[in-house]
Amino acid sequence: MTASRLVADDLCVMEQRNGEWVLTAAVVCAPSRWVLAEKLGQSVSAIHEPVPGYATDLDQLVAKFFDRLSVEKPVWRLNWTLVDSPELFLWPRASIPPRPRSWFFRVERQTLRRLARSDAIVxxxxxYVTSLDDLLVAHREYGxxxxxxxxTAPEATLDYKGWRGVADELRERLNEVS
Ligand code: HEM
Known part of the structure; x- marks a missing residue:
């Protein structure tokens, strides 16, 4: 809790239990349409169960990566998506919303590091969220x-990410700003 008040980042602690990495503690203020209470105590594989392609393409790589992560070499990665709200805290969507006119580019900068004394992984x-319109004005080339x-996203990814119809909106925007 103290650590989470010192940094703006959300913090998740993973510990090894019976050979699996399990989420044992966390402070998450900006969930991207997931519920922390449902993930606490779950393994990395179980946490990612809703993510299309994760079990087949990423699960084993992530498990190996966690086992090999060293105290000396923390790593970072980026995850991006387009969402229909600028809010940092996003509840899972209950049903498919009407097509919004505004989209937001949401980027998560994630880091992973092993702790020397406990051997846990943080x-x-x-x-970070910016409106798609602002992004296209500042960086037309991203469009x-x-x-x-x-x-080119698979159908399952379009559903998981809530991206149905977004390509059409984006195409219209690109024509407007060109
Ligand atoms: C190198 C490590 C990791 C990789 C490659 C990875 C990859 C991913 C990917 C691809 C997604 C889908 C996100 C999207 O499409 O927008 C995702 C979602 C997620 N990840 Fe990870 N992840 C990693 C580590 C972790 C860890 C350590 C946690 C621990 C809390 C975590 C928690 C989640 C959660 C809660 C979701 C949302 C799942 C849902 O929709 O219910 N991830 N991750």
Whole structure:
């Protein structure tokens, strides 16, 4: 709790239990449509159960990566998505909303580090949100890449991310700002 008040990042502590990495403690102020209470006590594999392709493409890599993570070499990664709200705290969506006119580019800067004394792993998440319109004005070149990602995403990913219809909106915006 004290640590979480010292940094703006969300903090998750992972510990090894029966050969699996399990979420044992966390302070998460900016969940991206997930509920912390449902993930506490779960293994990394179980936490990612709703993520399309995770079990087949990422699960084993992440498990190995966690086992090999060293105290000396913390790592970072980025995760991005487009969401229909600028709020940092996002509840899971109960039903498919009407198509919003505003989209927001949401980026999580995540870090992973092993703690020397406890051997636990701390996973940090710092969330940044900017409106898609502002992003396209500042970085016009991102538009085509985003559109490609949306157009080539598998069907399951479109549903998981809530991206149905976003490609059409983005195409319209790109025409407007060009
Ligand atoms: C290198 C390590 C990790 C990788 C590669 C990874 C990868 C991913 C990916 C691809 C997603 C889907 C996000 C999206 O499409 O927007 C996701 C979601 C998520 N990740 Fe991770 N993740 C990692 C570590 C962790 C850890 C340590 C936690 C511990 C709390 C965690 C918690 C979550 C949660 C709660 C979700 C949302 C799941 C849901 O929708 O219910 N991830 N992760």
């Amino acid at each position: 996973f940090t998440i710092r969330t 085509a890449n985003l559109l490609l990602a949306l157009e």
